Each structure stands twice: as structure tokens, then as C-alpha cells.
Amino acid sequence: MKRILFQSIIAVLALTAMLMPVEAQAAGKKQIGLQLYSVGNLIGDSAKFAQNAPKVLAEIAKMGYTDVQPSYASYRDGKIYGMQPEAFKAVVEQAGLKCTSTHAGRSLNKKEIESGDFSEALKWWDKCIATHKAAGIEYVVIPSMPVPTTLSELEVCCRFYNEVGQRCREAGIKFGYHNHSSEFVKIEGTLMYDYMLEHIDSENMFFEMDVYWAVIGKASPVDYFNKYPGRFTILHIKDRREIGQSGMVGFDAIFNNAKTAGMKLYMVEMEASTSGDMLQGVRESIEYLKKAPFVKKTYLK
Numbered sequence: 001m002k003r004i005l006f007q008s009i010i011a012v013l014a015l016t017a018m019l020m021p022v023e024a025q026a027a028g029k030k031q032i033g034l035q036l037y038s039v040g041n042l043i044g045d046s047a048k049f050a051q052n053a054p055k056v057l058a059e060i061a062k063m064g065y066t067d068v069q070p071s072y073a074s075y076r077d078g079k080i081y082g083m084q085p086e087a088f089k090a091v092v093e094q095a096g097l098k099c100t101s102t103h104a105g106r107s108l109n110k111k112e113i114e115s116g117d118f119s120e121a122l123k124w125w126d127k128c129i130a131t132h133k134a135a136g137i138e139y140v141v142i143p144s145m146p147v148p149t150t151l152s153e154l155e156v157c158c159r160f161y162n163e164v165g166q167r168c169r170e171a172g173i174k175f176g177y178h179n180h181s182s183e184f185v186k187i188e189g190t191l192m193y194d195y196m197l198e199h200i201d202s203e204n205m206f207f208e209m210d211v212y213w214a215v216i217g218k219a220s221p222v223d224y225f226n227k228y229p230g231r232f233t234i235l236h237i238k239d240r241r242e243i244g245q246s247g248m249v250g251f252d253a254i255f256n257n258a259k260t261a262g263m264k265l266y267m268v269e270m271e272a273s274t275s276g277d278m279l280q281g282v283r284e285s286i287e288y289l290k291k292a293p294f295v296k297k298t299y300l301k
Contacts, residue, residue, distance in 0.1 A: 031298045032289055033067035033100070034060055035236065035269035038282050040071060046082030050091070053081070056279075057095035063283050064290060067098050069267045072143045075104040078131050085135035099135065100265060101208075101234060103178065104128055105142030113148070113156050118163060125164050129171050139234060139265075140168060141176040141208045151188045151195065158199040165204025176234060178208040184217030193219070197228050207231050209261075210269070212238035215249055222250070222257050230262035238269045243285035244292075245274065255294045263299050 036043060042056045043049055060068065074081045080088040080102070092099045106124045132140050142161075148154040161177070168175035177200075183193040197207065209232045211221045225232060235254070240246040254261075268289070273281025289295050 029064065029066065029297070030290055030295060031066045031265070031300070032064065032286055033069055033265055033267040034065045034282060034286075035069045035071065035103075035267045036074070037071035037103075038268065038270040039278050040073075041278060043081075046074070046076065046079070049081035050083060053091055054095060057092060057097055059279060060282070061096040063286050065097065065268075065282075065286060067100050067265065067267070068092060069141075070099065070102040070104075072103040072105065074102065075128060075131065078127055080131065080135060085131050089135045099137055101139035101141060101176075101267070102132060102135075102137050103141050103143040104132070105144075107142070107145040108157060108160055112160075113153050116156055116159075118160050121160065122163065122167070125167060129168055129173060133171050133173060137173070139174045139176055139206075139208075141178050141234070143178045144180055144182075145177075147182050147185060147192065148187060151190060154187060154192065154195055155199065158196060161196075161200050162204045165201070169204060174206060174233065175204060176206045176208045178236065179210050179217075180213045181217035184214065184219045193217075193224075197231060202231060206233035206262075208234040208236060208267075210236035210238055211249055211251075211254055212236070212240070221261075222253050225257045225261040229260050232261040233264050235261065235263050235266040236269050237266050237289070239285075241270065241272050241274050242281050242288070243268060244288040245284075251292070252294045255292070255296070258296075258299055265299065 039056055039060070042052065044052050057068065070080060079085070083091070089099065106121055108118065108121055112118060112121060129140065145157060148157060165175040177196065179193060183196070185192055187195070209221055209224065214221050214224070237243060237251065239249055244251060268282065268285050270278065270281050270285060275281065
């Protein structure tokens, strides 16, 4: 009896020893997100998402990505990629991924800016917020806005975003804004991006800086981190093609200043790949980040 018990203990210890490297590897895995726009041609539109997504998401997870961020085109009329929010959440989680943030948005039209009446736009946002709450998504990011012609118009847009952000906050969701290069233009002598940072309450909106588009707009991401510390909760890590491919974006400086930025998550985004194969492109991008010594395992702590 004692011999059988001893052999059982040895077997358990051996099994534990075999599993430890796997657990250690999982514990050492970096948290790296992917904006699904990068593989939009493979996923397809909302009508094809349920059919195509499981295979594509499984491949993304196999590469080492941990999070995904749906693209701007994903949300419509209370559904995400044409699916009920709970069903969408299940598809993502079945692939071993998390959906912590998304792109969605409705800006003000010219009439709404001129009148200051946000009522219809806020109805749209109320439904959008409820949908993403049901999907368990923590961050909702508006991907862009038309460039206003005057500071007065921009001030109206900022008041609107403050209102949307407050509604998100009340629902337990954080509201953000994603830039392109156009936000780094001057409106009546004032940089649009700076005006937004200074006129939207930090409790109501964070900024998801797209570091590539900031560089294209002749802005330094690190300078903005230092000027507006803590405002950049999510970053879009992007390059001309694969991450680190062009040499024009200082990713080491960006990640080394992540704490100043206030970064908690980052998302890889690609619009083109050198080979023309987007899956290969996102694979090369994550390999760059996994090997980079300046990229930490997580920025949530």
C-alpha cells in the first residue's frame, strides 16, 4: 500500500514537473493586442464574420496575441460584426482571446454643431454603450472626427465628447479618442489635438494615441506623454508596414515612457504588409514586440 502511494506521489510530481514549463511560459507571455482592421480582408464584413472569424482569431491567438480590438466598421444597430454582443464575446473567448476595447463612434454633423443639439447623437451613443457593456468591453474609442473649421466648432465637439464620456463612465465604460495625422493641424492658431486634451475632462475621455499617425503629423509621442501625463491609456503601435520595419517610429522611447503616458494596453495595427500577406505581417509585428527587451509583459499594474 505504501509502495503504491509512493509511486502515485512520484507520478504526480513528475506530471507537475512536465507542466511547469508550460505554466511558466504562459506566465511570461506578453499582453499584446491587435486591432482587427489589420486582418479585415480575412475576417470579412459583418455577414461573413461568424463564418471566418473563428479560424482567423485562432491563428491570431496562436501567434501570441492576447487581446483584439474590433474596427470602426464592426458596430451597427446594437450588434458587433452582425452578432448579438454576448455571441460576439463568446466567439472571441472561444479562440482564447479577450476583447477589452473597440472602435465605434458617431460624431456631430454640421447641423448639430451649429445648433448645439446633441439629442439624436446621444441616443445613438446610449445604444452603443449598452451594446458594448453587454459584450464585456471596457474601453470604447471613437476612431476619428471631421476637422472643424473654427475653435468655436471644436469647443462644441469637446462639450459633446464630455457628455458621451460621462455617460460611458456612468455605465462603467471608459471613453477614448483615436487620432490620425489631421488632429495635429492648427485651427485659428491652436493645435487641434492640444485643444482637445485641454478642453475634455480627463475623467470623461482618455486618448488612444496612434504613434505612427502622430509622427506623420510631425508630433513626438514622448513629448505629448510628458506634456499631458496619464492621458494616453491605450496606444496604437503602428508603423508604415510591419512594426519596426521603417525605422521612423522610436518604439523603444515610446515603451520606455509608457508609465508617463499612463498606458495600460496597446494594440498593433497594420494597413499594409511588405509581403502582401496580412497574417504574415501581424506575425512579424508580434515577433518584433515579443523579442523587444523594452516591451514589458503587461502594463496593467
